[in-house]
Amino acid sequence: GYHIASVEVDGVAETIADSSTFASSITDIHADHSIVATFEINHYLIDVTAGANGTIVSGDTVLEHGQDVTFTITPDDCYYISELIVDGEDQASMIVPEGMSYTFANVSEAHTIEANFEIYTYDMTETHIGNGTVTTADDINCGDEYTYTITADMGWHIASIEFGGNTINNTMVEPNDFNDTIITINPVRQDTMLTVVFEIDHYTVSACAAVNGTITINDPVEVDSNMSTTATIVADTLNGYHIVEVSDNRGGY
Numbered sequence: 001g002y003h004i005a006s007v008e009v010d011g012v013a014e015t016i017a018d019s020s021t022f023a024s025s026i027t028d029i030h031a032d033h034s035i036v037a038t039f040e041i042n043h044y045l046i047d048v049t050a051g052a053n054g055t056i057v058s059g060d061t062v063l064e065h066g067q068d069v070t071f072t073i074t075p076d077d078c079y080y081i082s083e084l085i086v087d088g089e090d091q092a093s094m095i096v097p098e099g100m101s102y103t104f105a106n107v108s109e110a111h112t113i114e115a116n117f118e119i120y121t122y123d124m125t126e127t128h129i130g131n132g133t134v135t136t137a138d139d140i141n142c143g144d145e146y147t148y149t150i151t152a153d154m155g156w157h158i159a160s161i162e163f164g165g166n167t168i169n170n171t172m173v174e175p176n177d178f179n180d181t182i183i184t185i186n187p188v189r190q191d192t193m194l195t196v197v198f199e200i201d202h203y204t205v206s207a208c209a210a211v212n213g214t215i216t217i218n219d220p221v222e223v224d225s226n227m228s229t230t231a232t233i234v235a236d237t238l239n240g241y242h243i244v245e246v247s248d249n250r251g252g253y
Contacts, residue, residue, distance in 0.1 A: 001065025001108065005040040009033070041065050044110045051116035053079045063107045070103040075117045078142035078189075082118040087111055122191045124148065130198030131156045145186040152179045152198050155225030159199040163192060176201040201225035209233070212241040 003019035009026070010033055016022055026033050042065040050056040054075040063069055075081055080097035083090070094102075104111050120142040126134040131153040140146045152158055158178045161168040163185075170178045185192055203223045207215035213235040223229050235241045 001042050002039045003042055005038045006036075008036045042108075044107050046071075046104065046107075046110070047112040049112070049114040051083075051114075053119070054081065054115060054117035056113065056115055063104075065108060067107050068103060068105045069107065070101050071113055072099075072101050073115045074099045079117045079119050081115055083114075083116040085112075085114040119143075122188050124185065124188070124192050124194075126194040126196065128196040128198060130159075130200070132158070132196065132198040134194060134196050140188045142189055143187045145184060146188050146192075148183040148185075148194050150181050150183065150194075150196055155201050156198045157201055159197040161197075162195040175199075176203075205229050205231075207231055212236040212239065213243065 004016055004022050005019075007014040007016060007022050007024070009024055014022070014024060022037070024035065044063050044065070046058070046061045046063065046069060048056050048058070048061060048071070050073075054073065056071050056073050058069055058071040060069060073081055073084070075098070081095050081100065082097075083092070084095050084100075084102070085091065086102065091102075094100075102113060104113075121139040122142065124137045124140055124146050126136050126148070128134055133149075133151050133153075135149045137146060150158060150161065156179075157170065157176050158181060159170050159175075161181075161183060163183065168183075172178050183194060201224070203225070205217050205221055205223055207217050209215040213233065216232045216234075218230045218232060221229070233243060233246060235243045
């Protein structure tokens, strides 16, 4: 792990062509001569390349022969280590995506180390019961914002929404009015599943008759959207009354 640093022959510095071996000839010797050589330990450079959105850190990148050095590879928030290349060789099997260290032990030559980083992406998915739609998206970048749009079909309403352990229940005075909404995930930091329950609209049929007649609502009184029921209207004919007008919330007949 050493090399020849300098050679002097009779006080004159010699040119060193090969730092590992030096040869000099002294001919026709008629007096004392001196040869002085100095030796130094070898030093090696570790060439470090970190891609965008991460760092590679060590104590030193110029090492003496036989030293060890450890590099700490750290991705930025929302990123992971996607590639590690050491001395030109892909080290995919060694990668710890969230962060890792790499050690060159007993260094005896120059080395290179390179790490690259990529952003995490997440899928925004949904499942629903009943009639309605929920928007979805794939590959949303970590740290970005995503908004789900939830829309009930005609004649249906949103009964409940669940995501990330949270549940939003329909507590409106008029539940049928909860037809659409949005849920915003900000920031996105994991795959998210939105679970939505749509329920069919329900209506109560009631009647109000003026004096001198009756209205009877036949079953069912509680009616789902697009279903029907009937009403029986009877005037007090014994006392000379007849039906003049019938109306509901849509108008008269």
